[in-house]
Amino acid sequence: MTHVDESKYADTRLSDDLQVLETEAAELTLQRDNTIKEIRDLREAEDTKNGVYFHKEIFEAQQKKLRLDVEIKFRTNKINRINMGIDEMSASDGVKGGFMF
DSSP states (O other): OOHHHHHHHHHSOOOSOHHHHHHHHHHHHHHHHHHHHHHHHHHHHOBGGGTBOOHHHHHHHHHHHHHHHHHHHHHHHHHHHHHHTOOTTSOOHHHHTTOOO
16 A cells, blocks of 8 residues: 555544444454554564575564554554544533543
8 A cells, every 4th residue: 555545544534433443443343453463474574694684674564563553553442432422523521621631
């Protein structure tokens, strides 16, 4: 995924449908698990004695894993807010009362 694709993806709002969010989180978790396996396989395939390294591929896969972690967290947080009945666009009680924290 390129930066342009990521920025387009990041600009879209998450669904308000619990089933959609849970499905997306499950799919992203599966992708993350596959990426972790890919990282492990690349590390095992390296042969330092013969100069075979996959540092670029490992780095890119680690970045992909981190991005997937964030996407999963966004959906998990949204699911929790919906379950708690919190409207994400309204200010919290503390902010309404003048306290920032």
